[in-house]
Amino acid sequence: MKRNRSDVNNAKKRSPAGAAVMQPRVTESLTRALFVEWARHGYAALSLEAVAKRAGVGKAALYRRWPSKFAMVVERLESVGLDITEVADTGSLREDLLANLRSLRSALRHRIVRQILADLHAEMSRNSPLAERVRSRLQIERRNRGKGIYERAIARGELVSGIDFELLNDLGAATLYWRQVVTGAKTDDNYLNSLAEIILASVCHTQ
Amino acid sequence: MKRNRSDVNNAKKRSPAGAAVMQPRVTESLTRALFVEWARHGYAALSLEAVAKRAGVGKAALYRRWPSKFAMVVERLESVGLDITEVADTGSLREDLLANLRSLRSALRHRIVRQILADLHAEMSRNSPLAERVRSRLQIERRNRGKGIYERAIARGELVSGIDFELLNDLGAATLYWRQVVTGAKTDDNYLNSLAEIILASVCHTQ
DNA sequence: TTAGGGCGATACGCATCCGTTCCATCCTTG
DNA sequence: CAAGGATGGAACGGATGCGTATCGCCCTAA
Structure with missing residues (x-):
């Protein structure tokens, strides 16, 4: 059924529309x-x-x-994605780490964030242009934030240099992501503390 | 345009078909x-x-x-999924851990495995029936395998009991998954060794 | 004040997939 | 050897999305 000119003219009043x-x-x-x-x-x-x-x-x-x-x-x-970059400087490595984990946890507590993030990762594995774009522009942000934590700790004398930022940074993010997205288990403060302790222990061990 | 009897009879020869x-x-x-x-x-x-x-x-x-x-x-x-469950018993915790990580790494090196796994996780976050099914029947397998490693270590006297299997198990799987699927960085033997050392360090620290 | 262009709405032709329903063929089981 | 059900293939009506196009309306910038 085609609509013609007269149909349009006889249509009900339009609601107000846009501008130039x-x-x-x-x-x-x-x-x-x-x-x-x-x-x-x-x-x-x-x-x-x-x-x-x-x-x-x-x-x-x-x-x-x-x-x-x-x-x-x-x-x-x-x-x-580039707006939500914030940094914490609590004055100690342990508290910086915890603050970072808490920030990630609270983001991942939103269903929509979990869903989009998980789907983004899936899509990245099939869509190379998307993967490159995300890795070069968004993941860099998170990585730098984590790196900053360790650099401040070194500046404070809490750590010696020669740390593998990347691995340590992934350790927290990946494990928390896994817990909240993949296994769906609970992430209370005890869990976060345990995770932070493990990261700290590895830093002491490898220094 | 409906197909009738004569159309069928005039169609080209079919290739051989099935049985009962x-x-x-x-x-x-x-x-x-x-x-x-x-x-x-x-x-x-x-x-x-x-x-x-x-x-x-x-x-x-x-x-x-x-x-x-x-x-x-x-x-x-x-x-x-239930077929690929294999266990390693090398006689030492460190080697068991490494064997487990290597096994996971080699699976994740197949593009199709990465893609399906990532997509499965994404779909689980929006599809509850699927999530429950996977968590109750497939993830249990992997968890038990990891748990076995620590139980054997305790039996050998390498560890005291009271370990958080779940957290330690996730630590390796999640971090490796993150590296191979999300960031796409390389996972050579040095990387695997570092990861295993971190897990071992945390076990010593928390015991 | 005026012209240009964004606005919601609607339709287009094309494509794909859904889940189902027919075929005539042909093989395996009993 | 006979029967019954699986087979590849093709089509069905309905739904949905694609990206595009055109309509009359109306706001804002120059």
């Missing part, structure tokens, strides 16, 4: 909708049509901003 | 095709039509065996 400049409201709606849909269905099964619908926005508004799923995901991911 | 019993060849083809397609597209975007096509098999042959994607994935996953 892209509206931040629309971009924000699309961003939120993207992450919700991504968490629910995963990148591979992500429908931009559903994103637009959830945002209460026409598809055209989406395609006017990003030409493809990949472009939208990467651009939005970086725009929010 | 389900053929293991067909099941094996479908299994292999399932894992390839799963690795390529992920569970959410997995098409059973593509699985049948890749297996060189009619869709009917697939649906005759499994009623749904979930049923097929779970049944096939368990049928292969």
Whole structure:
């Protein structure tokens, strides 16, 4: 059943619409909708049509901003991912470590974060351009934050140099991620303390 | 355009077909095709039509065996997942640990294993039935294997009891997984040795 | 004040997949 | 040797998504 000119003219009144400049409201709606849909269905099964619908926005508004799923995901991911970089300096290695673990834990306690992160890792293993983009722009941030902790500890004289930042940094992040995402077990303060103690013990052992 | 009797009779000769019993060849083809397609597209975007096509098999042959994607994935996953459980008993804790890490590393060196595992974790975070099934039937296996290592060490007198098996077990698996799947960095023998040393150090510290 | 362009809405043609239902063929089991 | 069920293949109606296009409306920047 085709619609013709008269159908349009007879249609019910439209609600107010946009202007000659892209509206931040629309971009924000699309961003939120993207992450919700991504968490629910995963990148591979992500429908931009559903994103637009959830945002209460026409598809055209989406395609006017990003030409493809990949472009939208990467651009939005970086725009929010680079904002949440914060550093803790509590004055001691143990407390810095714990603060870092607590920060990661609280992020991973949000279902949507767990879902998107897990799916991102899955998609990275099949989508090389995405993997390179994430590794070169987002993971660097987290790595530097962890590195900073050990550098401050060395500056304070708590550690000697020659530490394998990368391994130690992964140790905490990976184990906590595994616990919260993969096994789904609880991560109370005792657990976090044990994990921190293990990392500290390895630092003492290898120095 | 409906096909009628004469169309069928005029069709080109069929290649030889089956028998009155389900053929293991067909099941094996479908299994292999399932894992390839799963690795390529992920569970959410997995098409059973593509699985049948890749297996060189009619869709009917697939649906005759499994009623749904979930049923097929779970049944096939368990049928292969429970086979690869092997244990190492080298006589020392350090060597047992290394053997376990090496075994995991060699599995994760297969692209298809990394892809399916990562996607499985992602899917588990959105698909509760799948998560429960995997956690209750597959992860238990790996956990028991790790637990066995520490129990043997205690029996040999290398360790006192009171160890947190779960945490120590996750420590190795999670960190290695993270390295191979998430960051994509190299995992040479030096890396594996360092990782094992850290785990050993933590055991000494907490005993 | 005016023109340009973003806006929601709707439809397009094409593609894919779902789960089901037919075939005629042909092999294995009993 | 006979029977019964599995086989590859093809099509079904319905659903959904892709990326594009065009509509009339209306806001904002110049």
